[in-house]
Amino acid sequence: xxxxxxxxxxxxxxxxxxxxxxxxxxxxxxxxFIGKKFLVWEDGxxxxxxxLEIIYAxxxxxxxxxxxxxxTKCIRSMINEQEVExxxxxxxxxxQLIIAGGGHVCEPVVQMASLLGYYIxxxxxxxxxxxxxxxxxxxxxxxxxYLDYFQKCPLTNHTWIxxxxxxxxxxxxxLQELLKxxxxxxxxxxxxxxxxxxxxxxxxxxxxxxxxxDSIYTPVGLDIGAESPAEIAVSIFAEMLMVKNNKSGDxxxxxxxxxxxxxxxxxxxx
Amino acid sequence: xxxxxxxxxxxxxxxxxxxxALATIIVKKGSVPxxxxxxxxxxxxxxxxxxxxxxxxxxxxxxxxxxxxxxxIPCKHTVDLTKGLFYEDGGICGGIFEVFIEPLTVNKE
Numbered sequence: 001x002x003x004x005x006x007x008x009x010x011x012x013x014x015x016x017x018x019x020x021x022x023x024x025x026x027x028x029x030x031x032x033f034i035g036k037k038f039l040v041w042e043d044g045x046x047x048x049x050x051x052l053e054i055i056y057a058x059x060x061x062x063x064x065x066x067x068x069x070x071x072t073k074c075i076r077s078m079i080n081e082q083e084v085e086x087x088x089x090x091x092x093x094x095x096q097l098i099i100a101g102g103g104h105v106c107e108p109v110v111q112m113a114s115l116l117g118y119y120i121x122x123x124x125x126x127x128x129x130x131x132x133x134x135x136x137x138x139x140x141x142x143x144x145x146y147l148d149y150f151q152k153c154p155l156t157n158h159t160w161i162x163x164x165x166x167x168x169x170x171x172x173x174x175l176q177e178l179l180k181x182x183x184x185x186x187x188x189x190x191x192x193x194x195x196x197x198x199x200x201x202x203x204x205x206x207x208x209x210x211x212x213x214d215s216i217y218t219p220v221g222l223d224i225g226a227e228s229p230a231e232i233a234v235s236i237f238a239e240m241l242m243v244k245n246n247k248s249g250d251x252x253x254x255x256x257x258x259x260x261x262x263x264x265x266x267x268x269x270x
Numbered sequence: 271x272x273x274x275x276x277x278x279x280x281x282x283x284x285x286x287x288x289x290x291a292l293a294t295i296i297v298k299k300g301s302v303p304x305x306x307x308x309x310x311x312x313x314x315x316x317x318x319x320x321x322x323x324x325x326x327x328x329x330x331x332x333x334x335x336x337x338x339x340x341x342x343i344p345c346k347h348t349v350d351l352t353k354g355l356f357y358e359d360g361g362i363c364g365g366i367f368e369v370f371i372e373p374l375t376v377n378k379e
């Protein structure tokens with residue numbers, strides 16, 4: 001059953017950046033089990049009732065594989081030759097967005113990031129820019145050198161990074177530090193013109209293996225002709241969602257446009 | 271409101287002993303309005319918190335949830351949106367989804 005200490009355990013784990021599976025028994029040969037819940041993490045589990053242990057133990061590998069794939073799913077399996085069905089919901093920690101550079105593009109980026117539910121960190125090496133009053137919606141505003149910050153900041157596969165500093169050399173410096181780290185963030189977006197970026201990549205290729213560039217998106221954003229800071233923010237978040245959801249970034253109407261012309265029965269003749 | 275916030279609300283209502291049920295989408299096939307794990311709380315007076323898809327099948331889930339609140343027995347309910355594929359019907363989603371409905375607090379009258 002849903003109970004306060006189950007939810008509290010879940011929230012504590014998420015705050016520690018741990019993906020959590022909430023398991024609900026949705027079908028069981030003994031009706032007393034239906035609706036009972038427990039939690040599973042990659043490094044352990046939690047439940048209130050000892051009789052649920054057998055279900056956890058029987059399905060353990062399935063739970064762990066769903067956590068790894070970040071996939072919510074209803075699963076069925078046999079226990080003592082009887083079918084048991086569990087609904088496994090994966091709750092992911094709140095993703096963190098680190099924005100390097102508190103300039104004019106950063107402002108709408110913070111606003112939109114707040115709407116989308118990110119934990120927002122703004123970093124700038126200038127104290128007049130790294131002010132909380134400039135970014136009331138940010139969770140933290142840090143005044144630090146980019147090199148120092150990116151050497152030590154926590155990185156997980158739920159960390160998203162935008163390099164939007166005032167000078168291309170600062171973006172490149174930050175990128176080099178990030179590439180040296182063992183941990184790989186979900187996404188690194190770097191602003192800049194195609195011409196300048198080509199030069200940077202020539203230089204980085206000699207230092208890092210080709211696979212190091214897989215999570216780097218530069219120039220940042222989708223090709224929607226964004227010019228103003230707000231438009232650039234839209235283009236950046238559109239790209240980040242595309243990456244997160246592993247989608248094409250094409251217009252949804254593209255596939256159906258020709259069908260619409262044939263009529264809404266999908267072109268079937270009757 | 272995200273699903274974690276709905277769970278928080280559910281606990282809040284449970285502690286206040288308000289008769290209510292929690293519905294969660296556990297299986298879906300084809301085009302349906304919301305994803306697996308989407309949740310809705312149904313109160314005995316008909317108030318809802320969250321959504322599992324607006325007009326598309328929510329009404330019948332609310333009806334079943336009243337039974338769950340009154341009996342205290344969880345149930346599964348399948349919503350079929352494949353019938354009436356026309357815009358005029360409102361239900362234009364064209365898929366099937368299954369909802370698990372569990373009691374939070376049973377209605378004792």
